[in-house]
Amino acid sequence: xxxxxxxxxxxxxxxxxxxxxxxxxxxxRLAIVCLVIQLALVALLVGQVVAEKDRYYAVGGWSAxxxxxxxxxGLASVMLLLTHVVILPLGIYARSYFSHNVEGVGYFWPMxxxxxxxxxxxxxxxDIFNIYVTLELLxxxxxxLVGTAGNTRSILAAIRYLLVTLLGSGVYxxxxxxxxxxxxxxxxAVLEPLIENEVSVAVFLAAILMLVGLLLKTALFPFHFWLPxxxxxxxxxxxxxxxxxxxxxxFYLILRMWLGLYAPLATIQAAxxxxxxxxxxILWGSIMAFNQTxxxxxxxxxxxxxxxxxxxxxxxxxxxxxxxxxxxxxxxxIQLVAHALAKAAMFAAAGVMILSMGKDDIALLSGISxxxxxxxxxxxxxxxxxxxxxxxxxxxxxxxLISSAVSSGQWGWVVVMILGGLLSAGYVFKVxxxxxxxxxxxxxxRPVNPSLEWPAFLLTFISLSLSFASNNxxxxxxxx
Amino acid sequence: MSVNESLLLLVLAxxxxxxxxxxxxxxxxxxxxxxxxxxxxxxxxxxxxYMLWGIQHGQIYILRYNLLLNLExxxxxxxxxxxxxxxxxxxxxxTTLYAVGYLERSPHRSRFFGFFSLCVTATVGVAxxxxxxxxFIFYELLTLSTYPLVVHRGTEAAIRAGNxxxxxxxxGGAVLxxxxxxxxxxxxxxxxxxxxxxxxxxxxxxxQLQIIFLxxxxxxxxxxxLVPLHGWLPQxxxxxxxxxxxxxxxxxxKAGAFGIIxxxxxxxxxxxxxxxxxxxxxxxxxxxxxxWGSLRALWQxxxxxxxxxxxxxxxxxxxxxxxxxxxVSTIGGIVHLVHQxxxxxxxxFCAGNYAETLGIHKISEMNGVGWRMPWTxxxxxxAALGMIGAPLTAGYISKLYLNQGAEIxxxxxxxxxxxxxxxxxxxxxxxxxxxxxxxxxxxxxxQERIYARGRWETHGLLLIPPLVSAAATLxxxxxxxxxxxxxxxxxxxxxxxxxL
Numbered sequence: 001x002x003x004x005x006x007x008x009x010x011x012x013x014x015x016x017x018x019x020x021x022x023x024x025x026x027x028x029r030l031a032i033v034c035l036v037i038q039l040a041l042v043a044l045l046v047g048q049v050v051a052e053k054d055r056y057y058a059v060g061g062w063s064a065x066x067x068x069x070x071x072x073x074g075l076a077s078v079m080l081l082l083t084h085v086v087i088l089p090l091g092i093y094a095r096s097y098f099s100h101n102v103e104g105v106g107y108f109w110p111m112x113x114x115x116x117x118x119x120x121x122x123x124x125x126x127d128i129f130n131i132y133v134t135l136e137l138l139x140x141x142x143x144x145l146v147g148t149a150g151n152t153r154s155i156l157a158a159i160r161y162l163l164v165t166l167l168g169s170g171v172y173x174x175x176x177x178x179x180x181x182x183x184x185x186x187x188x189a190v191l192e193p194l195i196e197n198e199v200s201v202a203v204f205l206a207a208i209l210m211l212v213g214l215l216l217k218t219a220l221f222p223f224h225f226w227l228p229x230x231x232x233x234x235x236x237x238x239x240x241x242x243x244x245x246x247x248x249x250x251f252y253l254i255l256r257m258w259l260g261l262y263a264p265l266a267t268i269q270a271a272x273x274x275x276x277x278x279x280x281x282i283l284w285g286s287i288m289a290f291n292q293t294x295x296x297x298x299x300x301x302x303x304x305x306x307x308x309x310x311x312x313x314x315x316x317x318x319x320x321x322x323x324x325x326x327x328x329x330x331x332x333x334i335q336l337v338a339h340a341l342a343k344a345a346m347f348a349a350a351g352v353m354i355l356s357m358g359k360d361d362i363a364l365l366s367g368i369s370x371x372x373x374x375x376x377x378x379x380x381x382x383x384x385x386x387x388x389x390x391x392x393x394x395x396x397x398x399x400x401l402i403s404s405a406v407s408s409g410q411w412g413w414v415v416v417m418i419l420g421g422l423l424s425a426g427y428v429f430k431v432x433x434x435x436x437x438x439x440x441x442x443x444x445x446r447p448v449n450p451s452l453e454w455p456a457f458l459l460t461f462i463s464l465s466l467s468f469a470s471n472n473x474x475x476x477x478x479x480x
Numbered sequence: 481m482s483v484n485e486s487l488l489l490l491v492l493a494x495x496x497x498x499x500x501x502x503x504x505x506x507x508x509x510x511x512x513x514x515x516x517x518x519x520x521x522x523x524x525x526x527x528x529x530y531m532l533w534g535i536q537h538g539q540i541y542i543l544r545y546n547l548l549l550n551l552e553x554x555x556x557x558x559x560x561x562x563x564x565x566x567x568x569x570x571x572x573x574x575t576t577l578y579a580v581g582y583l584e585r586s587p588h589r590s591r592f593f594g595f596f597s598l599c600v601t602a603t604v605g606v607a608x609x610x611x612x613x614x615x616f617i618f619y620e621l622l623t624l625s626t627y628p629l630v631v632h633r634g635t636e637a638a639i640r641a642g643n644x645x646x647x648x649x650x651x652g653g654a655v656l657x658x659x660x661x662x663x664x665x666x667x668x669x670x671x672x673x674x675x676x677x678x679x680x681x682x683x684x685x686x687x688q689l690q691i692i693f694l695x696x697x698x699x700x701x702x703x704x705x706l707v708p709l710h711g712w713l714p715q716x717x718x719x720x721x722x723x724x725x726x727x728x729x730x731x732x733x734k735a736g737a738f739g740i741i742x743x744x745x746x747x748x749x750x751x752x753x754x755x756x757x758x759x760x761x762x763x764x765x766x767x768x769x770x771x772w773g774s775l776r777a778l779w780q781x782x783x784x785x786x787x788x789x790x791x792x793x794x795x796x797x798x799x800x801x802x803x804x805x806x807x808v809s810t811i812g813g814i815v816h817l818v819h820q821x822x823x824x825x826x827x828x829f830c831a832g833n834y835a836e837t838l839g840i841h842k843i844s845e846m847n848g849v850g851w852r853m854p855w856t857x858x859x860x861x862x863a864a865l866g867m868i869g870a871p872l873t874a875g876y877i878s879k880l881y882l883n884q885g886a887e888i889x890x891x892x893x894x895x896x897x898x899x900x901x902x903x904x905x906x907x908x909x910x911x912x913x914x915x916x917x918x919x920x921x922x923x924x925x926x927q928e929r930i931y932a933r934g935r936w937e938t939h940g941l942l943l944i945p946p947l948v949s950a951a952a953t954l955x956x957x958x959x960x961x962x963x964x965x966x967x968x969x970x971x972x973x974x975x976x977x978x979x980l
Contacts, residue, residue: 369588370507370587370588373504373590373591374504390617390620391617399551399613400548402661403665406665414658418658436632437634437639438587471548471549
């Protein structure tokens with residue numbers, strides 16, 4: 001166990017398989033134990049990265065260009081750590097959630113193992129073909145999770161999601177083929193210097209194909225159409241996973257390639273285009289979220305809006321002074337982390353309220369503030385993070401992003417970010433307001449197990465503490 | 481961490497910790513909840529009292545925490561912070577007592593007191609913030625923690641008021657954030673310093689600094705209820721009486737006014753603002769607010785709404801005093817921060833008493849109420865006379881210094897504004913007092929809920945707080961020249977602000 005890297009891939013595959021054999025109860029318990037171990041492994045790995053900069057691992061002892069390289073730098077470390085910090089409380093939550101007699105537990109743990117293995121590999125991949133494989137795996141596992149409930153609606157959502165994810169990775173693969181055809185290699189380390197020298201038409205085309213494929217998976221407006229039904233229709237622990245982590249994976253790849261492989265193509269025009277789409281996503285997602293009558297759909301549309309926020313990063317890091325770019329990068333990464341924690345918490349809290357109400361309907365929330373104060377508090381704090389108000393990680397992110405935009409004189413994006421924050425306040429307070437109303441006389445709330453409430457609270461608490469620990473996150477980021 | 485550093489955290493914790501515990505208490509644990517609240521309030525008062533003593537003896541209370549590279553959280557108690565923190569802590573104690581009596585038997589008390597404590601934590605945080613970044617954090621926290629208090633009753637009117645409150649304050653907060661970040665991008669990291677910090681910048685940045693000043697005033701003006709940004713304040717009246725009392729006397733409006741004081745003296749510096757011709761526009765905005773608020777108050781038939789418009793007007797006394805270029809008017813402005821607080825809280829306590837005891841909300845229903853509730857009415861009259869500026873009250877001292885300051889600064893028009901406003905104050909308060917004592921009582925009150933028992937005209941916990949704050953109004957007026965009065969302390973502050 002001297003090197004944690006292979007174990008981060010093998011262990012989830014292993015417990016995923018075993019939990020299939022062991023059945024739901026024991027399988028779930030095994031998964032939780034293994035998630036704790038994995039968290040420790042990630043901590044070990046992050047420690048190594050901080051101490052000795054980038055970590056490489058050649059699979060099977062064969063390094064690129066013949067074999068497969070795995071590579072962990074600062075950004076990858078942050079993502080790995082984030083994934084495990086989010087997934088452990090969600091695992092505990094899921095165990096309790098499925099014990100409340102909710103359909104769809106059957107394949108949850110095996111699929112979760114597969115998903116986690118895919119995510120970990122994706123973050124560590126150092127070649128574009130390997131990335132394709134992990135994307136495909138991730139997509140299939142996610143589709144499986146969406147469909148676990150087994151009812152018509154979730155199957156429909158899963159199938160729609162399946163088509164999108166297959167299309168996305170297909171388009172991406174076409175781009176990979178073009179690159180391989182031109183240069184005969186798929187390793188990032190080999191390709192980067194080649195592309196830096198000259199940008200051929202094939203490379204340009206490949207970049208566009210790969211970008212579109214990844215945008216589809218990230219659900220940036222106008223590719224967001226599949227997200228609300230998939231995220232809103234899945235069992236709650238799955239919704240939380242998808243919104244918090246899975247869409248981040250493809251965004252992570254876009255960011256990676258923007259900064260690395262396709263840096264010569266990362267022009268200000270392209271950045272403005274992505275930023276513009278992001279702005280529309282913020283506006284559209286927020287308005288749609290505000291119009292929802294179901295809690296989980298509201299949270300799902302909020303994800304559509306928040307994805308828009310991530311893409312505002314591109315104009316802020318492209319062709320501006322290095323200091324402004326660095327601040328923006330820091331802000332963007334903290335935004336990713338804060339959103340993952342907050343959105344997981346928000347979905348989890350929404351799930352608790354829905355269980356208690358017996359139905360997913362915002363109008364029925366009246367009176368829940370005295371029945372589930374902790375959960376409502378969780379939801380509220382997660383909402384405050386999304387609004388980017390203090391004292392949360394979301395605020396630190398917003399501070400950094402706006403600082404960067406101000407210092408590079410990009411006032412348009414400042415306005416977009418400020419408006420985005422106010423719009424998110426609109427839909428968050430729509431829920432809180434309803435929850436603070438006195439209960440209707442005929443409303444009966446079902447009691448909920450505290451083991452559901454506390455993991456959700458833990459997630460939001462971490463996002464709160466992030467405002468005091470952002471320096472540590474940035475230290476990890478700066479390590480690679 | 482040194483003793484002085486941990487004191488700062490303790491001041492915050494003394495309301496934060498009880499607040500958090502109270503959230504988790506069941507409704508029925510009334511005694512424990514009250515005990516926690518009062519312990520916290522008294523502890524906070526003691527801690528701040530100790531710091532007041534320390535500041536006079538040259539102690540320095542500052543705590544810096546490096547959040548990011550070039551981004552520090554700074555808590556600092558200087559003379560100005562101590563003034564505002566003392567006011568907040570003292571009035572929190574009074575309001576807590578009042579609220580315990582007021583909310584007897586009403587639902588959701590744990591939630592109420594939890595947010596109440598958070599609200600005070602935020603206010604004291606605003607007072608102790610040592611730079612704009614920290615200030616902003618507590619300023620927004622104040623918005624978030626007061627919202628549940630405004631909508632507490634859950635009625636349709638409360639929800640509507642809550643929406644309006646959020647729209648105003650969150651938008652104001654957003655403008656403030658942009659302004660602060662812009663300023664940080666020009667100056668790098670800076671703290672509040674006597675005399676201001678922006679004067680070091682090259683004169684080519686002056687236009688930017690002017691825009692930033694405008695944005696800062698807009699952002700803070702929402703909470704300080706500067707016309708035309710005051711629309712939320714009269715709406716927020718639907719909140720329970722203790723909330724209105726705290727909102728109008730210390731928490732929200734004062735946070736805005738306090739922020740403006742910090743901006744004028746410790747970010748821009750009064751000399752610099754004068755040289756940029758930015759003080760006069762601020763004084764004019766304050767004057768318009770003073771007159772407009774008083775005028776609107778005249779037309780209100782609901783007592784709490786009349787008081788709300790009176791707040792709009794009175795808070796701008798502070799801003800007017802601060803923006804006239806003379807130390808004497810500054811004394812008048814800053815001391816009014818305290819004086820307006822104790823007078824206004826008295827008035828709101830009394831209004832709450834009439835509503836709770838007799839079901840009276842409208843001024844037309846108050847005939848002869850002085851004979852039914854003498855103590856409450858005496859307290860009301862003292863505070864109202866104070867608002868008018870009658871001698872022997874705290875309000876007299878404020879107006880005296882403001883007027884003198886206007887004279888010294890050679891801005892006689894400002895003293896005209898104050899005179900007109902005093903006339904209006906008299907016009908909307910004196911008829912109420914006349915009704916109290918010289919009109920005959922009706923046969924039955926609107927809805928008598930608490931009956932007189934012996935000497936007690938209403939619930940004891942509802943009576944003591946207004947009597948204490950009314951007494952404070954007199955004490956602050958009569959003993960203004962002693963060296964433990966607010967006035968004395970404010971003179972100390974102003975000496976430092978003007979670098980004298």
